[in-house]
Each structure stands twice: as C-alpha cells, then as structure tokens.
Amino acid sequence: MKRVFSGIQPTGDLHIGNYLGAIRNWVKIGEQIGKDAIFCIVDYHAITIPHDRELLGRLTFDAALANMAAGLDPNKIVLFAQSHVPEHLELGWVFSTQTPLGELERMTQFKDKSEQHSVLAGLLMYPVLQAADILLYKADTVPVGEDQIQHIELTREIARRFNAKFSPENPVFPEPKASIDKSAARVPGLDNSGKMSKSKNNTLELLEPQAALWDKIRVAPTDPARVRRNDPGTPEKCVIFSYHKLFSNLDTIQEVDVGCRTAGIGCIDCKKLLMVGLMETLEPIQARAAHFQAHPHEVTDALVAGAEHCQKIARETMLEVRDAIGLLRPNSIRPVIQ
C-alpha cells in the first residue's frame, strides 16, 4: 500500500455503519501512510443526480466536518473537495474519449440509478470520473465496499488501455486494486432488516443527540420470543445484541448474553446498557464536531491545504498525460508557430 485514494459522499449525516464499516479503517490507513492517504469529498459526483444548489456547498463542508470529527485528521492525512482540483475533470474527459460506451452501460450502479433518476450523460460517465479521481494520484489501493468492485475493475481496465495505447514503454498509471477491509464491521440496521442505510431509514447517526438516539433504540425491535419480561430470549436473534458486540465491553456482553437467555434482564435495561457503550464511542466524536462547528475555519483551512497538496500531484500527472496523448504543450506554441 503506497498511496490510497477514497471518495466520500458530500453529506454530514454519517451513521455508525459508515464509522465502523469505513472511517475507522481510513484512520488506521492514515496512521500507516500519512499524507499518501488521500480522501476526497466527491462533490462533482453528487451532481450526476438531481441536487439542491442551495445545499451542495453546505453538505460538502458538513462531510468534511463530520469525517474530521470521526477521526480523519487533516494534519496526518489529506482531505479535500473534488471540485477544488479541476484536473479531475480534465483527466475524466481524456478517459471518456478512450472508454467504449458499452462498458459504461453495463455498470450495475448505472443501471440501478438510471431506473430511479432521469439519465444524464454525467451519470453514465460517473465511473470514468471515478477512474480519474483514483489515477490522477496514481493510487495503488482503493478501500471500497463490495458494490464498488466493478468500478475499480473498470478503473484498472482504463489504466491498462491508456498505458498500452499511449505509454507502453513507460506506463503512466498503476493498476489500482480494491481493498475490502475484512475486519470492517457490517452493521445491521436498527430494524434488523439488513445493512444500516440512510435509504432504509434505519440508522443511528454519529452526531445525533443522546436523547434522539435513545428514542430510536427504546422502540427498536428485539427477539419476538420475549413477549413478557420473564420470557427467555435468544440474543443472536436481536439487533440490540449485535450492537452490544460492537460497542459494549466483554463483561456487559456476557451479562446480556446470559441475562437474555435466562430472562434475568429486561429489554429496556439491556438497551440502557447499550447506550452506555454507544455513548462512550460517540461522545468524543460529538465533542470534536461541536469544536469544529465553533471553529469552522479549521475545516475550511483543512480543505484549502488538502486541495493545494493534491493539485501539485494532479498537475504533474496531467503533464505526463498530455505528453503521452500528444497534446501541444502551452510553452511549445512559439517554436511551432515560427
């Protein structure tokens, strides 16, 4: 792992699934490779489906703030907004001229999204821009969820095709690999109906106040066998127990395990114990978020510094790309005209 690139959706309402499934892993990566861990808030991707122009900038800021609160430290890693480095679009255009339409139409995510939204050209080009995001920095590793593996495969194909056609002797791009963190927790939704997801409205938000979290957890379904307080239950059938395993200490997990099976503990008391472990994780994150909300310049300064850092790398890559495809260098105009 030499350089890692990951895209972050421009939204500040991160949930515990985002945290345990991705952000915690990114923090670990940053500790290993420092400024070669590049995290980009992909605001240009966000406009490939209808968006609210009044909100987009705010959401980009909120995404930076929430991820910084969750542990991404811009003093250690690089965090920036995609639209602040226009070379992403430039390389995206170059790649779009080399990518067969059929390959893009076959993308599963394109097919899914085009059923929900009117099809704009940008939606079709989404994976080409994603390839540009990654290859602009010559990243060799991209931490992704399983739903993104097809896009990383396309990125590899785009890199391979470019190298073979334009730079066979001295390949411009590496072929990055997808990295799926096996230790990342797959967090079930509060309704126990599969993965936690905003679209299913079954989330516990990282920055949600304690009272709001309790309101959700208090009414969350448990093992249906526990109709009365003295009915024994099976903790493995209950989402609350899944959360205990993610947030509580071993003694509490043991206490709940035995207490549930023997009806020694009621569901409300079990849920109160969960709140203790959950808030131990969330309180420091929420305290950092409150700090950044009071000092917003720390967030905007981080984004400016991140964009400056990335643009230096991006400009160098684009010089190589322009040379490889044969574009006239601006500083060559005079000799050619003469």
Ligand code: SF4
């Ligand atoms: S005691 Fe806890 S683990 Fe058992 S069913 Fe109730 S909430 Fe779920």
